[in-house]
Amino acid sequence: MTSAVDVHLEVFGTPPAGVWSAPGRVNLIGEHTDYNGGLVLPIALPQRTTATATARDDDLLRVHSAQAGERVEVDLGTVGPRSPSGWAAYVAGVLWALRQEGHEVRGLDVTVDSDVPLGAGLSSSAALECAVGAAASDLFGLDLLDDDASRARLAAACVRAENEVAGAMTGGMDQSAALLCREGHALLLDCRSGETSHVPFHLAGHGAGYVLLVTDTRAAHALNDGQYEARRRASEAAASALGLDSLRDVDPHHLDDALARLADDEQVRRARHVVTEIARVRATVEALEADDLESVGRLFDASHTSLRDDYEVSCVELDVSVEAARSAGALGARMTGGGFGGSSIALVPESDAEDVATAVAAAFAERGWTAPRSFVVTAGASAARDA
């Protein structure tokens, strides 16, 4: 933190007014369900993005990124769809979206830094948006961090930044995770009603002790290259072919009847994933509450198969990491996040965590792929002011 303040001082010549941060996330289960009005179950990561900032009294945004190693200046009057491009969209977009929502927001001098792996499917973009949003909320007196209802409004502004300015049609789970998660808990979020509950997530307390092992496959992952949006459109088309607002409205007990009414085979597979995945979220919550990690592991496996075969958002690196983790003793494993690269998660006995990570690395080395990065995570806290 001291170093972020030092960097800010060096870049902008004045001390910052404060430091805010927001976490990355892994979704335990409930993938590609958020934009279908479904259920998701993310945890916030211990890894966070910090925004060290001062308010300006004009419309200039000056933002320095420690990761990009560059400073960008944006006149807030020029922000709009796909402008600016690149990482600055996630910062400028938040200020733009807050203004669109009627908040009195001016420019900022802001230094951003992060230990959330970038482009790894761990929501580095949402962490950046929400850290900047938290800073803007406090610096301009918007009170959007005060309670869950106002945090949900800030999350919605961050989603607008991502959808409308960065041009990634993502569904909102990541921003909700960054703003609503609680330490030691997974967030059960109903994306249709906005209702939340906090499910205790302490694997170390289970029997011999388990850990959640994340593997960043380092296979390139992007959510604004058309594939993600194509899945979203196919789901919406399936819902509309069934005369429903969203696939959430399909009764899982009558799934086969619903699928039989879809003429398009791709829509059948997309819809089957979404409906069964929502049911798996409910089952996972029940299994966690019953301390039944074997069942959680089986649900992870089933989720991965469904994402790979029906939703077709996995990739060979994710499949290999999941299979290698299982063969080395994981109770279950699955891709997490949007897919097409990014990260997998595995539920692993604590004593086997190193061996599982080594087995995954060996499977990658055998194929001549870039070495993956595996690390154990616990459920962290949501966005907050740090200093």
Ligand code: GLA
């Ligand atoms: C990305 C998006 C989320 C969600 C997941 C898939 O992380 O940002 O909104 O759709 O993919 O579950």
